[in-house]
Amino acid sequence: MAEERSITxxxxxxxxxxxxxxxxxxxxxxxxxxxxxxxxxxxxxxxIGAYLLIxxxxxxxxxxxxxxxxxxxxxxxxxxxxxxxxAILMLVGGFTLLHKGHVSVDVFLMSLxxxxxxxxxxxxxxxxxxxxxxxISYGSIVAWESFEMGERMSTVWEPxxxxxxxxxxxxxxxxxxxxxANFVRDFATFRAEGSK
Amino acid sequence: xDLWIVSLIIGFALLLILVIGVPITFGLTGLxxxxxxxxxxxxxxxxxxxxxxxxxxxxxxxxxxxxxLMATILQFSGVAGDxxxxxxxxxxxxxxxxxxxxxxxxxxxxxISGVAATATTTMGLIALPEMHKRGYYMPIVLGAIAGGGALxxxxxxxxxxxxxxxxxxxxxxxxxxxxxxPGILVSLSWVIYITIRCAIRKxxxxxLPEEERGTLWEKIVSLxxxxxxxxxxxxxxxxxxxxxxxxTEAASFGVFGAxxxxxxxxKLRWSNMSQALITAARITGMVMWLVIGGGCYSVLISSTxxxxxxxxxxxxxxTGPSGVVLIMLGVVFVMGMFIDPxxxxxxxIPIFMPAIxxxxxxxxxxxxxxxxxxxxxxITPPFGINLFYMKGVAPEETTMMDIYRGAVPYALLMVIxxxxxxxxxxxxxxxxxxxxx
Numbered sequence: 001m002a003e004e005r006s007i008t009x010x011x012x013x014x015x016x017x018x019x020x021x022x023x024x025x026x027x028x029x030x031x032x033x034x035x036x037x038x039x040x041x042x043x044x045x046x047x048i049g050a051y052l053l054i055x056x057x058x059x060x061x062x063x064x065x066x067x068x069x070x071x072x073x074x075x076x077x078x079x080x081x082x083x084x085x086x087a088i089l090m091l092v093g094g095f096t097l098l099h100k101g102h103v104s105v106d107v108f109l110m111s112l113x114x115x116x117x118x119x120x121x122x123x124x125x126x127x128x129x130x131x132x133x134x135x136i137s138y139g140s141i142v143a144w145e146s147f148e149m150g151e152r153m154s155t156v157w158e159p160x161x162x163x164x165x166x167x168x169x170x171x172x173x174x175x176x177x178x179x180x181a182n183f184v185r186d187f188a189t190f191r192a193e194g195s196k
Numbered sequence: 197x198d199l200w201i202v203s204l205i206i207g208f209a210l211l212l213i214l215v216i217g218v219p220i221t222f223g224l225t226g227l228x229x230x231x232x233x234x235x236x237x238x239x240x241x242x243x244x245x246x247x248x249x250x251x252x253x254x255x256x257x258x259x260x261x262x263x264x265l266m267a268t269i270l271q272f273s274g275v276a277g278d279x280x281x282x283x284x285x286x287x288x289x290x291x292x293x294x295x296x297x298x299x300x301x302x303x304x305x306x307x308i309s310g311v312a313a314t315a316t317t318t319m320g321l322i323a324l325p326e327m328h329k330r331g332y333y334m335p336i337v338l339g340a341i342a343g344g345g346a347l348x349x350x351x352x353x354x355x356x357x358x359x360x361x362x363x364x365x366x367x368x369x370x371x372x373x374x375x376x377x378p379g380i381l382v383s384l385s386w387v388i389y390i391t392i393r394c395a396i397r398k399x400x401x402x403x404l405p406e407e408e409r410g411t412l413w414e415k416i417v418s419l420x421x422x423x424x425x426x427x428x429x430x431x432x433x434x435x436x437x438x439x440x441x442x443x444t445e446a447a448s449f450g451v452f453g454a455x456x457x458x459x460x461x462x463k464l465r466w467s468n469m470s471q472a473l474i475t476a477a478r479i480t481g482m483v484m485w486l487v488i489g490g491g492c493y494s495v496l497i498s499s500t501x502x503x504x505x506x507x508x509x510x511x512x513x514x515t516g517p518s519g520v521v522l523i524m525l526g527v528v529f530v531m532g533m534f535i536d537p538x539x540x541x542x543x544x545i546p547i548f549m550p551a552i553x554x555x556x557x558x559x560x561x562x563x564x565x566x567x568x569x570x571x572x573x574x575i576t577p578p579f580g581i582n583l584f585y586m587k588g589v590a591p592e593e594t595t596m597m598d599i600y601r602g603a604v605p606y607a608l609l610m611v612i613x614x615x616x617x618x619x620x621x622x623x624x625x626x627x628x629x630x631x632x633x
Contacts (some may be wrong), residue, residue: 024570050470050477053265064441078255082463086252088261088477089484094483094630102219103536110219124218127226134229138245149429164253168248 026188039098046095047172048086051115056084075156089112090171097128097195115193116184125186128179135172144171199505206502217538220539222423224489228496235500243499246334247491255444255486258363258480261480262447263310263353266454268479270309273458278316278421281302285324285410285418292394292401295340296387300324302344303383306351308428308450310358311479312537316345316582318469320589328591333400336390339575339602342542342582343386343610346574350567351379351535353432353450356537356569356586358443359487364493364545365564368443369436370628373565377627378617382409424460428453437631452455483538490542497546507551519556521562521618524548529606532573536581542568564624572610575603 026032040187063077064185096102109117143165145151209231213223225244232240251257270276279301301323302315304544307317319341327337349356354373361368394401405480410418432450435441458464497503510520524544531540544566552562575580577600586599617623 009571023315046477046481047474049481050473053261053473053476056258057262057265057448057451060258060445064445064448068440081258082253082255085258085261088480089252089488092477092481093485096478097219099476099478101482102221103486104217104219104223104538105214105535105579106217107534108215120216123218126504127218128223130229131225131492134225134244135248136239138241139248142242142245142249162419163490164252165249168245169250 016073018129024186031184033105035184038177042094042098042178043110045091045174048099049091052084052088056081056088069141076159077158078157079153079157082165083159083164086167089172090167092172093171097175097178097182115190118190118193121186122183125179125183128175131162132172132176134177136169139165139168139172200499201289202500203502204504206231206496206500213350214535218324219246220536220542221489222267224493224542231496233479233500234465237462240499242496244492247495248488251484251488251491254362255442256358256368257484259353259358259368259442259444259447260355260483261476262444263355263358263453264479265472265476265485266353266447266450267309267311267314268476269451269454269469270464271318272468272472273454274461274463275308275425275457276301276305276315277419278461279324279425280319280322280326282406282415282418282421284404285415291398292336292390293403293404294323294327294330294400295337295394296390298327298337299340299344299383299386299390302341302347303351303379304422304425304429306344306347306349306379307433308350308353308425308454310353310355312345312348312356312582313569313585314345315348316341316585317589319344320586324590330404331399331402333397333485334594335598335602336393336400337602338388338586338594338599339604339606340386342575342580342586342603343601343606345582345585346571346610347379347383348572350375350382350571352376352436353443353447354567355483356541356570356598359483359538360541360545360563360567360570362458363487363490363541364549364559364563366559367628367632369439370434371564371567372433372443373566373628373631374624375561375624378564378568379611381613381616382610385613386606388608389605398597406504414496424457428457439632486538488544490539490546493542494546503546503550506547507554510551511554517557518618520551520555521565523617524562525565525614528566529572529576532570532577532580534579535573537570538572540573541566558621558625560628561621561625565614567608568614568617572607572614575607575610577603580607 055150059077059081062072067073083107112120143162146165147162151161209227212222213227215347229241229244232243283297283301284294287297298319300318305318306313318417324337324341328334341502351376354372354375357371358368360366361371392403428450431453432446435449453571454504513520515523528544548566552559574580577583580603583599583603587594587596590599
């Protein structure tokens with residue numbers, strides 16, 4: 001862990017973002033910038049999701065202490081932790097995709113020639129697009145209805161419900177942009193391997 | 197449309213998605229979207245959002261990121277290193293002692309960690325080089341450490357059990373406690389296997405030379421390594437057993453306990469902590485998005501009537517309830533060789549659960565059997581995930597073949613324990629039913 005500390009902050013972000021830095025094969029400067037920004041957004045947002053684990057754990061921890069030691073539980077702790085948890089889930093989806101962390105059975109994929117692998121990856125990305133488009137479109141409708149109705153959670157504290165619902169299209173969006181970025185990279189690999 | 201055809205279409209589509217390597221979460225969600233559009237209508241897509249929302253607001257799932265965080269903190273806390281030191285002094289002089297001691301440590305780590313990677317990656321880095329240096333027969337060691345990680349999800353706390361419980365409606369607390377006895381049995385059977393094997397082939401697990409053995413006083417002092425882990429075990433499991441807290445609340449205490457461990461060992465630095473948080477976030481993303489995909493897919497299964505149909509077919513089989521359970525376990529075992537354990541749970545439970553309920557099989561018993569069977573999948577070749585973690589931390593000359601050869605006996609012993617639990621259900625359900633009313 002010693003070398004961990006000697007890395008400056010700038011380099012660290014550079015390292016986090018540079019996870020898939022095979023962008024040299026991309027010809028277009030615009031795309032390179034777009035990809036850079038996509039990675040940057042998901043790295044930052046994922047980090048926010050990661051740091052949200054601190055309030056999540058603390059709230060639940062202190063709620064138990066309040067309940068048993070001071071016999072005065074709050075009415076909001078549980079609702080708030082549900083909201084934070086929902087936010088974490090949606091914020092880290094794209095981050096996980098950036099690190100190619102979503103599980104797949106990649107035996108067949110790995111046995112392929114890089115060009116064919118890139119092609120199959122592009123085909124597989126369709127599933128990502130279908131899912132995220134539904135999450136964004138239908139998710140927005142559901143969240144908007146909740147907002148208009150002023151829907152509240154059916155708990156004692158009764159917090160407004162739409163922020164939780166709003167995270168669904170947000171999570172879908174983060175996944176979609178990362179999915180597109182990965183698609184473009186696969187396309188570039190596909191082209192580069194083809195011209196060899 | 198004939199449900200036979202719908203079931204076949206879903207089955208084949210699922211198989212295709214798995215084979216061509218679509219990330220399983222998108223595969224399950226995307227498949228559900230397309231098939232809901234075909235078999236139902238566009239309005240049915242609201243079900244996808246409802247399913248997603250349900251996974252996002254299921255109370256028990258909040259425990260998942262917390263237990264994962266607890267594991268990533270423990271990873272840098274130095275607890276495993278201290279445990280190894282102590283074990284080295286106590287059982288090093290016995291033939292094969294370091295290997296069976298490693299299994300025991302993995303069992304202790306399993307009781308404070310809910311994921312399968314913790315013990316494998318930490319002990320792989322600490323214990324493996326030591327035993328390599330001392331001329332242990334590598335496959336025995338490789339299998340022990342890969343298997344030791346799998347205990348992490350069998351012995352509570354367990355992220356996998358939270359997901360199985362939250363998804364099937366079985367009490368997570370009961371699943372946790374039900375995992376203790378089979379966990380200990382598995383660990384015991386491994387220690388016996390190592391001891392017998394090393395007693396017969398003396399070269400495979402040499403005892404420590406005289407000069408490296410510690411004095412009695414050193415041994416006793418080294419036992420302080422046990423204090424912290426047992427404190428955390430008491431903190432987390434004690435609360436669940438006592439019925440004081442929900443597993444989620446116990447998880448927050450687990451994170452606290454892990455932080456204390458790290459602080460006592462002077463490892464609590466922001467750089468470590470930030471790394472632990474980010475790793476935890478990534479694993480959470482992986483696991484919980486699988487659960488979201490699984491939620492969408494279970495909507496597909498129930499709303500097209502496939503779940504009820506399959507449960508009809510299974511109920512009509514001449515094999516009787518225990519035969520059905522055996523068939524299910526067989527399917528899960530084969531899937532375990534190829535697919536991620538959480539994904540198997542997502543795919544199988546919506547199909548199995550209606551049949552289990554209709555046949556009047558005890559849900560707790562069957563879900564525990566299911567969980568153990570899924571866990572065997574962590575160490576079965578060719579694609580048990582722990583075997584690949586092992587490859588990542590093993591000395592360079594280790595081949596995948598060595599790891600396979602090492603893992604098979606341990607997997608077999610786990611299957612034997614599974615068979616025992618199948619034959620004698622009280623092994624699984626007596627303890628949870630006595631401890632939690």
